[in-house]
Amino acid sequence: MRRQSSKNPDQKKNPPCNQIAVISTTSKGAHIIGISLGIGLLTTYMYANKSIVNQVFLRERCSKLQCTWLLVYLTGSSLLLYYTFRSQSLYYSLIFLNPTVDFMNFWEVLWIVGVTDFILKFLFMGFKCFVLLVPSFMMSFKSKGYWYMLLEELCQYYRMFVPIPVWFRYLIGYGELDSVLGWTLGILLGLLYLILKLLSFFGQLRNFRQVLRIFCTRPHYGVTASKRQCSESDDICSICQAEFQKPILLVCQHTFCEECISLWFNREKTCPLCRTVISDHVNKWKDGATSMHLQIF
Secondary structure: OHHHHHHHHHHHHHHHHHHHHHHHHHHHHHHHHHHHHHHHHHHHHHHHHHHHHHHHHHHHHOOHHHHHHHHHHHHHHHHHHHHHOHHHOHHHHHHOOOOOOOOOOHHHHHHHHHHHHHHHHHHHHHHHHHHHHOOOOOOOHHHHHHHHHHHHHHHHHHHHHOHHHHHHHHHHHHHHOOOHHHHHHHHHHHHHHHHHHHHHHHHHHHHHHHHHHHHHHOOOOOEEOOHHHHHOOOOEOOOOOOEOOOEEEOOOOOEEEHHHHHHHOOOOOEOOOOOOEOOOOOOHHHHOOOOOOOOOO
16 A cells, blocks of 8 residues: 555656646747748848849849749748648738737747738738839839839838737737736737827828829939030949930039939939939838838737
C-alpha cells in the first residue's frame, strides 16, 4: 500500500508537467515561425522597393524583363503565403472581414495585421510594376511619376483602415469576460481606438487632397524654353549633361530638360543651380518608392 501511495503523487503531477512542456514548445515554435516569416517579408519588401526605384530612375533604359520578374515575384510570394496559411483565411483582412483566428490572443492580432500590411505593400508595388511596363509612347515618364505618387498615397490610406476590424474585435473581446468591468473596459478601448483612427484620418486628409489636386492638375514648373534661351546654356542640361530634351525655363531663368527637372523636384523644392524656391511641396513618392512604415494599429 505504501508503494502505491508513493507512486500516485508522481502519476498525478506528470501529466500537467507534460502539457506545460508541449504548450511551451508549441508556443516557441510559433514565435520562431512568425519571426522567420517577418524577416522574409521585410527582405522581400526591401529588395522589391529598391529594384522598383532603380527601374524608375533608369527611365528609357528600364528593363522590362526585370519589371516582369518583380511582378511575378511579388505575386508568387503573396499567393504562397496565403496558401501556406490557408486554414487561417488571412486574405479576408484585405476586404475588411475577419480571418478564422483566435482574436483573444494579442500575438495573433499582430500576426494578422503585420502580414496583411506587407501583402498590401506587395500589391501596390505590383501596380507600380504595371505602370513601369507601359511603353513611354503611351505614357510619359512624367505622367508615370504622378501615378507612382497616387498609388503610394492610396496604399497608405488603405493600409490605415485595414487593421480597424481586427483591432476593434480584439478590444471589444474584453467584454466577453463575465463581468460588468470586462464589458465596460472592452467598449471603452474599442471607442478610444476608433476615435484615434478618426483623428489620424482627418490629420492625413489634407495631404491626400493635395496629392489628388496635383495628380489632376499636373502643375508645370516653368515654360517652354526658346532656342535662344537654350543656347545661353550651351544647349546642355546641367542635370543630365546632355542636349536638351523638351527644355523648360524656370522662373529663375535657368533651363533644364523637362524630365530631369521633374525628377529633381521629386526630392527638392529649389532650383539645382541658384536654390530659388520653385515648388511649394516635395513629391517624394514620384520616384516609385514605397513607405517602409509598418501600419500595426
